[in-house]
Amino acid sequence: MTAGLVMDLASIIALAYGLYYRRHHRRDLLFAYVALNVGIFAVVSLLLVQRVDVAVGFGLFGVLSIIRLRSSEITQQEIAYYFIAIVLGLVNGIAGPLTALLLDGVLLAVMYAADHPALLGRTRHQVITLDVVHSDPDLLRVDLESRLRAHVLHCVVTQIDYVRDTTVVDVRYVAPPQRAGVR
Template identity: 80%
Template sequence: MDLVAILVLAYGLYYRRHHRRDLLFAYIALNVGIFAVVSLLLVQRVDIAVGFGLFGVLSIIRLRSSEITQQEIAYYFIAIVLGLVNGIAGASWPLTALLLNAVLLAVIYVGDHPQVLGRTRHQVVTLDVVHTDPDLLRADLESRLRAKVLQWEVTQVDYVRDVTVVDVRFTSAPSVRVGAR
């Protein structure tokens, strides 16, 4: 059950939407490793807090060693939870584990679906001008991005090089298919 759940999460949802092969493998390896260790901890009657502490340390080290998005952290978290759920409840309460797998996968499917808030984007933009007027800054950003700016924050201004770095949240226009009338 755990292998099916992690394959649906890693390949069926994550990889098909984000196309990062390195994280596909990381999610599967993390999940299977957690499942194996939790299963062993339950059989050996070792204090489960030791196992959770180990997973926490390993997860923090892995998450800090590579730059990943908040969406990818969510997939990591679900991969960990699937391993824990299936390792702990899979043998004793298979229907409960199956229901929890379905709920977790449904939440990530809907939450990361391209049609749910899919037009909202985030980008750090470096402008070759310094704007002192917020309205002119917004107009410049909307012109360059060809989108409606929802929010922005100036993170850096360099008057010597005449450069502004802006963290922008914007709504992109729906894509137009070429050849469509």
């Protein structure tokens, strides 16, 4: 159990501090990932040591499944980090040291690569409220590209208000490359 705890702490620190925080800079979720991971590890370790009914184990994971992640807005990307934090806690709580080490390495490597800024790093998603209603989808696209100074990949009108003359659009676009020295 001690080896599992050490590997779990090392893996969640690598995930939360080494990958997530350095790329996304949200302290609130950093804490949530670490707390969730250590909590999962503790529960799994306890279930393996303490003789309990299977129903108790399913009940605990049922409680975890109803925890709502709506306290603040989080992205699908951040939900993926939640999932990996849970899986790391499970792996390190259940698996033997070699298996856990291998799976930790695979999970962290996948997250490193999948969330790397060089991989699709210029693709953006934004919900935009425009001060105009466009009846022509092509004019809408031209307006969005002009305002964003970017190539629009996909846009969906989610709301039109003819009284206030506004349009809410969900836009996916490719940001222009940044110039050297500009952040």
